[in-house]
Amino acid sequence: MNWPQDNDMIPALARFHDHLSGILPPRALVTDPELIAPWLVDWRRRYHGHADLMIEPADTAQVQAVVRAAATYGVPLVPQGGNSSMVGGATPPADGSAAILSLRRMKRMRALDADAGLAVAEAGVILADLHDAALYVGRRFPLTLGARGSAPVGGLVSTNAGGTQVLRFGTMRGLVAGVEAVLPDGALHDGLSPLKKDNRGYDLNHLLIGAEGTLGVITAAALRLVPTVAARAVAWVALGTPDDALALLRRFQAASEAVESFELLPRESLAAVLAYLPDARAPVAADAPWHVLVEITDDDPAANPAALVERVLAAALHDALIRDATIAASEAQADAFWRIRESISDAERATGPAAQHDISVPVEAMPRFMVEAAAACDARFPGMRASGFGHLGDGNVHFHVRAARGADPAYWYGEQVPVVSAFVHDLVIAAGGSISAEHGIGQMKRGELARTSSPARMGALRAIKRALDPQLLFNPGKLVSVDPSDVR
Amino acid sequence: MNWPQDNDMIPALARFHDHLSGILPPRALVTDPELIAPWLVDWRRRYHGHADLMIEPADTAQVQAVVRAAATYGVPLVPQGGNSSMVGGATPPADGSAAILSLRRMKRMRALDADAGLAVAEAGVILADLHDAALYVGRRFPLTLGARGSAPVGGLVSTNAGGTQVLRFGTMRGLVAGVEAVLPDGALHDGLSPLKKDNRGYDLNHLLIGAEGTLGVITAAALRLVPTVAARAVAWVALGTPDDALALLRRFQAASEAVESFELLPRESLAAVLAYLPDARAPVAADAPWHVLVEITDDDPAANPAALVERVLAAALHDALIRDATIAASEAQADAFWRIRESISDAERATGPAAQHDISVPVEAMPRFMVEAAAACDARFPGMRASGFGHLGDGNVHFHVRAARGADPAYWYGEQVPVVSAFVHDLVIAAGGSISAEHGIGQMKRGELARTSSPARMGALRAIKRALDPQLLFNPGKLVSVDPSDVR
Numbered sequence: 001m002n003w004p005q006d007n008d009m010i011p012a013l014a015r016f017h018d019h020l021s022g023i024l025p026p027r028a029l030v031t032d033p034e035l036i037a038p039w040l041v042d043w044r045r046r047y048h049g050h051a052d053l054m055i056e057p058a059d060t061a062q063v064q065a066v067v068r069a070a071a072t073y074g075v076p077l078v079p080q081g082g083n084s085s086m087v088g089g090a091t092p093p094a095d096g097s098a099a100i101l102s103l104r105r106m107k108r109m110r111a112l113d114a115d116a117g118l119a120v121a122e123a124g125v126i127l128a129d130l131h132d133a134a135l136y137v138g139r140r141f142p143l144t145l146g147a148r149g150s151a152p153v154g155g156l157v158s159t160n161a162g163g164t165q166v167l168r169f170g171t172m173r174g175l176v177a178g179v180e181a182v183l184p185d186g187a188l189h190d191g192l193s194p195l196k197k198d199n200r201g202y203d204l205n206h207l208l209i210g211a212e213g214t215l216g217v218i219t220a221a222a223l224r225l226v227p228t229v230a231a232r233a234v235a236w237v238a239l240g241t242p243d244d245a246l247a248l249l250r251r252f253q254a255a256s257e258a259v260e261s262f263e264l265l266p267r268e269s270l271a272a273v274l275a276y277l278p279d280a281r282a283p284v285a286a287d288a289p290w291h292v293l294v295e296i297t298d299d300d301p302a303a304n305p306a307a308l309v310e311r312v313l314a315a316a317l318h319d320a321l322i323r324d325a326t327i328a329a330s331e332a333q334a335d336a337f338w339r340i341r342e343s344i345s346d347a348e349r350a351t352g353p354a355a356q357h358d359i360s361v362p363v364e365a366m367p368r369f370m371v372e373a374a375a376a377c378d379a380r381f382p383g384m385r386a387s388g389f390g391h392l393g394d395g396n397v398h399f400h401v402r403a404a405r406g407a408d409p410a411y412w413y414g415e416q417v418p419v420v421s422a423f424v425h426d427l428v429i430a431a432g433g434s435i436s437a438e439h440g441i442g443q444m445k446r447g448e449l450a451r452t453s454s455p456a457r458m459g460a461l462r463a464i465k466r467a468l469d470p471q472l473l474f475n476p477g478k479l480v481s482v483d484p485s486d487v488r
Numbered sequence: 489m490n491w492p493q494d495n496d497m498i499p500a501l502a503r504f505h506d507h508l509s510g511i512l513p514p515r516a517l518v519t520d521p522e523l524i525a526p527w528l529v530d531w532r533r534r535y536h537g538h539a540d541l542m543i544e545p546a547d548t549a550q551v552q553a554v555v556r557a558a559a560t561y562g563v564p565l566v567p568q569g570g571n572s573s574m575v576g577g578a579t580p581p582a583d584g585s586a587a588i589l590s591l592r593r594m595k596r597m598r599a600l601d602a603d604a605g606l607a608v609a610e611a612g613v614i615l616a617d618l619h620d621a622a623l624y625v626g627r628r629f630p631l632t633l634g635a636r637g638s639a640p641v642g643g644l645v646s647t648n649a650g651g652t653q654v655l656r657f658g659t660m661r662g663l664v665a666g667v668e669a670v671l672p673d674g675a676l677h678d679g680l681s682p683l684k685k686d687n688r689g690y691d692l693n694h695l696l697i698g699a700e701g702t703l704g705v706i707t708a709a710a711l712r713l714v715p716t717v718a719a720r721a722v723a724w725v726a727l728g729t730p731d732d733a734l735a736l737l738r739r740f741q742a743a744s745e746a747v748e749s750f751e752l753l754p755r756e757s758l759a760a761v762l763a764y765l766p767d768a769r770a771p772v773a774a775d776a777p778w779h780v781l782v783e784i785t786d787d788d789p790a791a792n793p794a795a796l797v798e799r800v801l802a803a804a805l806h807d808a809l810i811r812d813a814t815i816a817a818s819e820a821q822a823d824a825f826w827r828i829r830e831s832i833s834d835a836e837r838a839t840g841p842a843a844q845h846d847i848s849v850p851v852e853a854m855p856r857f858m859v860e861a862a863a864a865c866d867a868r869f870p871g872m873r874a875s876g877f878g879h880l881g882d883g884n885v886h887f888h889v890r891a892a893r894g895a896d897p898a899y900w901y902g903e904q905v906p907v908v909s910a911f912v913h914d915l916v917i918a919a920g921g922s923i924s925a926e927h928g929i930g931q932m933k934r935g936e937l938a939r940t941s942s943p944a945r946m947g948a949l950r951a952i953k954r955a956l957d958p959q960l961l962f963n964p965g966k967l968v969s970v971d972p973s974d975v976r
Contacts, residue, residue: 115738116852160687171685187944193920196882197659197848199648199698199928200937201949201967206694210687227742250603254715257745360685364604394684432681440687449688456675460956461689467955468948479689 009052010097016073017053023065028105030054039100042091043084047443049092051078054100060180060188060219066101067217068186076476077101079213081123081155084147086358087442089159089212093477101217103154110220114139117225118177118194123154123218130223139225142169154218160210162438167393168260169226171438172209178222179205184215184469194222207464212440213475215468227299232260233306234295234334235313238288238324242367245292245392248316252294255312258305261295264370265389269344276347283337286324292392293341295334344389348400353409355417357399357424361433366395373427377401380423381416396437399424425452441479449480497540498585504561505541511553516593518542527588530579531572535931537580539566542588548668548676548707554589555705556674564964565589567701569611569643572635574846575930577647577700577966586964589705591642598708602627605713606665606682611642611706618711627713630657642706648698650926655881656748657714659926660697666710667693672703672957682710695952700928701963703956715787720748721794722783722822723801726776726812730855733780733880735809739800740782741881746793749783752858753877757832764835771825774812780880781829783822832877833886841897842890843905845912849921851883858885861915865889868911884925887912913940929967937968 009017020029030036036054041047057063070077076098080090092098103123109130111120114137121130127141127148134141145151145163155161157179162171169175177194191205208215239245245264252259267289274280284291296305306327313325328334348354361369370388377386383404390398401420403412425435429452441449450458461480465472472482497505508517518524524542529535545551558565564586568578580586591611597618599608602625609618615629615636622629633639633651643649645667650659657663665682679693696703727733733752740747755777762768772779784793794815801813816822836842849857858876865874871892878886889908891900913923917940929937938946949968953960960970 113852116850162685162687166685173691183944183948185944185947187942187947189944189948190942194850195848195920195922195925196851197650197654197879197884197925198922199650199924199926200922200941201929202699202703202952203661203694203697204945204948206691207952209691211690215690360683362604362682363684364601391685396685432683434683434686434688436687437683437685438687441689453688454675454678456671456673456677457692459673459675460671460677460692463955464690464695464952467951 012073013053013075013097013099016069016075016099019069019073020055020066024055024057024062028056028058028062030056036100039080039083039102040092042088044086047088047091049094050096051092051098051100052096054102056102056105058105060106060182063101063182063217063219064186064188067182067184070099070473071185071471074471074473075099076473077217078475079103079154079158079217081152082126082147082150084151084155085159085442086439087436087444089440089442089475089478090155091443098476103152103217103219106219109133112137114225116194119223119225120178120192120220121153121223122220123152125153127151127153127156134225135228138228140228141175141223142226143172143175153221153223157209157218157221158211158213159440160438162394162396164391165260167262167391168258173206175224176205176209176221177224179208179218180220181208181216181218184471184474189216192220192222210440212442212479214465214479216474229297230299230301231303231305232295232297232334233309234293234328234337235309236283236326236337237292237294237313237322238284238286239290239292239322240288242290242370242392244321245290246363246367247321248292249392251312251316252296255308256296256305258297258299259294259393260297261293261391262393263293263341263390264392265291265293265341265344266387267291268387269348269389270340272347272351273340273343276350277339277343280336280340280343283340284324284326288323293337345398348402352403352405353407353412354400354402355420355424357397357421358437358439359397359399359424359428359433359435360395360437361397361428361431363393363395365431365433366392366397369427369431369433370397373399373424376427377420377424381420384420394437395433421448422451443477446477446479446481500561500563501541501585501587504557504563504587507557507561508543508554512543512545512550516544516546516550518544524588527568527571527590528580530576532574535576535579537582538584539580539586539588540584542590544590544593546593548594548670551589551670551705551707552674552676555670555672558587558961559673559959562959562961563587564961565705566963567591567642567646567705569640569646570614570635570638572639572643573647573930574927575924575932577928577930577963578643579931581965591640591705591707594707597621600625602713604682607711607713608666608680608708609641609711610708611640613641615639615641615644622713623716626716628716629663629711630714631660631663641709641711645697645706645709646699646701647928648926650882650884652879653748655750655879656746661694663712664693664697664709665712667696667706668708669696669704669706672959672962677704680708680710698928700930700967702953702967704962717785718787718789719791719793720783720785720822721797722781722816722825723797724771724814724825725780725782725801725810726772726774727778727780727810728776730778730858730880732809733778734851734855736780736804737880739804740784743796743800744784744793746785746787747782747881748785749781749879750881751781751829751878752880753779753781753829753832754875755779756875757836757877758828760835760839761828761831764838765827765831768824768828768831771828772812772814776811781825836888836890840891840893841895841900842888843908843912845885845887845909846925846927847887847912847916847921847923848882848884848925849916849919851881853919853921854880854883854885857915857919857921861887861912864915865908865912869908872908882925883921909936910939931965934965934967934969
């Protein structure tokens with residue numbers, strides 16, 4: 001298949017395409033604009049790119065052939081999985097210079113070993129399918145998130161994905177036992193072997209995890225599986241301060257190694273959800289300033305996590321650490337508690353535009369941060385309303401600043417949000433925190449990363465990028481910008 | 489303090505020294521050959537280096553000043569902690585071109601937080617002191633090893649140290665929550681903040697862990713503390729094959745999350761220890777080909793891990809998975825079991841010279857590897873005797889090949905060991921394993937690393953080294969060799 005004569009694809013890309021059409025099956029090369037169109041915009045529809053070519057290899061050898069040809073012809077590649085980046089991390093550049101390298105056809109589950117607690121999944125395996133496959137052999141892959149029906153393994157590893165269940169087993173970084181990737185020169189990094197002890201120099205697996213496809217493309221990963229959940233207890237707790245919530249978390253963690261979730265939200269967030277969901281009811285009668293949703297599981301069907309939760313809560317009530325609490329009496333009630341937590345973002349969005357921040361601070365610093373950062377924002381931006389909720393056990397705050405009543409949306413998003421976000425990010429850095437807890441940097445936070453990081457850190461990131469991708473072909477414009485004329 | 493006129497220190501080093509003497513207190517600069525001498529040879533006495541200058545900074549700012557000056561004057565630095573490397577990783581080069589950068593005076597415990605389960609220790613804090621400090625606040629730092637009385641935090645992190653207790657909590661990499669380091673240009677990498685979620689690009693902490701001081705010098709680390717052990721059960725088990733041992737390990741892991749050790753040894757290793765230790769007795773009566781030492785702990789003083797161990801062993805005996813077993817009836821008996829395990833290396837050394845290998849394979853592959861690799865060695869090298877023992881749960885095999893009876897030691901160590909080791913390493917690589925499970929590469933395994941690694945991997949290691957240490961001044965000659973004229 002040769003490139004149509006009337007196409008205005010840039011010459012390097014056209015030669016690249018012609019070369020690939022000689023070595024790959026036709027199915028692997030997509031040039032139909034209608035088929036490419038859905039993959040040119042991020043799912044929040046903030047970033048719009050262009051690409052005349054989308055490559056869909058079927059296996060790692062084909063990925064290697066593509067990457068080698070890209071290096072030869074100098075064509076940038078944008079690795080793409082589910083295209084559900086929250087930071088524009090998988091959208092091609094607007095000038096059409098790059099090709100999309102889609103991993104979606106690589107869906108093979110290469111191995112599944114219940115005894116060893118390991119799965120080896122290709123980059124295109126969807127998270128929901130990984131969950132099902134693990135359950136099929138009597139195991140669980142514990143990480144989950146909203147996009148589980150579309151997010152594939154390659155993207156989850158490349159972005160070190162988090163989600164709502166990382167308190168016990170960690171983010172993807174803690175669940176990856178091995179990585180297979182194609183490096184920018186087309187060489188294969190075979191780091192799949194699940195070694196528990198391996199001291200052979202710089203850890204390339206950890207370098208590729210969270211690199212957002214800028215140092216190569218992940219083609220497969222070995223992933224840890226854990227025992228399935230045999231029983232769970234979910235409770236709703238009303239209390240006075242974030243400090244009390246942290247003290248309660250420490251009591252639960254001292255009593256159990258299986259605290260899976262510990263979510264903290266202010267009174268206003270609960271009120272917003274109750275106003276937003278007509279059939280929702282407040283889980284406890286007390287009108288307390290702060291609320292906690294806690295979930296404890298057990299792998300042992302004979303265990304009774306509800307009894308453990310009741311014991312800890314009874315003691316906390318006795319000590320006046322908490323004001324009220326209720327343990328879900330059924331799975332339906334547990335789901336109703338979780339529905340409140342999961343509706344906060346939608347409920348707050350319904351009250352007007354807001355600047356949302358995916359940030360983290362050390363767990364010990366989070367209670368103070370939630371209170372002081374909200375007060376600092378309210379003082380700095382009169383009329384706006386700041387509040388935080390989130391995963392206390394992870395130090396991960398969802399920090400929202402709502403626009404002043406009657407704010408013009410265009411002015412808000414165009415002028416005010418960048419100012420508000422820079423202010424919030426400065427507070428985060430001052431608290432020893434991160435301006436990206438789980439979404440990564442992509443295009444959206446590239447400027448803020450450079451602004452809030454030390455020259456030492458930015459210098460190291462740029463040096464690593466140049467070292468492993470000297471032609472700067474992998475996921476251009478994401479994470480770290482390297483001007484070819486830069487001197488470190 | 490100026491450099492004595494009659495000294496033959498090379499000119500760059502002399503200028504470097506003069507510069508430092510103007511900015512550092514005299515205590516920080518050691519030039520007395522007698523004081524430097526103990527630090528010029530590794531503790532196995534295999535590598536002899538030379539240095540006319542040893543620098544002992546008192547804090548991170550002084551380290552930065554030293555590193556900046558080293559970059560200016562082009563003086564290589566050899567970071568050094570306890571000098572207990574097993575691979576010559578901290579010995580300066582023989583030509584005297586480098587200065588030793590000792591972290592031993594930086595012994596401050598900056599923070600100790602029992603609630604958060606975190607300690608922040610400077611690079612010079614000795615492991616035994618860290619253990620004590622953690623216990624003092626009612627917590628435990630779980631990693632331990634033979635050199636705990638001399639190995640400091642900086643070296644432990646730089647080498648990703650392992651040891652006998654990594655089954656449950658992992659190697660140093662799993663216990664490090666943050667890293668502070670001085671990069672080769674003198675800039676500070678401040679990665680100490682213990683964030684559970686942080687997606688701001690390439691993970692520099694993980695890159696520095698296990699880099700053996702070749703990318704900068706670690707000055708402090710945030711370390712995770714875990715609950716103290718309230719109760720333990722130690723058992724000795726006799727069984728037929730390594731496969732049976734792995735099946736037993738899986739049963740224990742299904743029953744408990746607190747399997748701390750699972751050591752596998754062959755009949756010959758036990759016999760060697762019984763011959764070597766006059767007062768030692770076989771823990772079980774059965775003369776089985778393989779033996780296991782298992783330790784299970786519990787954080788809860790009310791728990792009874794011995795009952796759990798007894799239940800699992802009774803079922804295994806009933807199913808004929810094992811031949812005999814005994815649970816230590818006292819701490820003294822538990823210690824006696826451990827003494828057998830810990831005496832294997834000395835006992836085997838007493839039977840004559842041996843080539844020892846610190847290797848690992850995937851846990852599932854270890855039973856087969858132990859049997860087949862020993863048989864392959866015995867077939868390839870008639871008269872020699874190969875056997876493996878080690879940490880089954882980690883896939884970490886101590887694989888020894890003993891010299892043929894009456895072998896000439898000089899010929900053995902000079903000519904035969906390299907051939908034997910290359911043969912063993914090839915078997916390890918074929919099994920998807922690592923030629924360095926825990927000791928690192930240093931100078932000793934640099935050639936074998938290059939020989940057994942893919943060009944992709946070696947290219948990436950060299951590119952990273954050049955990117956972060958473009959003057960090639962940090963720990964020269966260790967881990968990866970980069971010829972200044974190399975083109976990747």
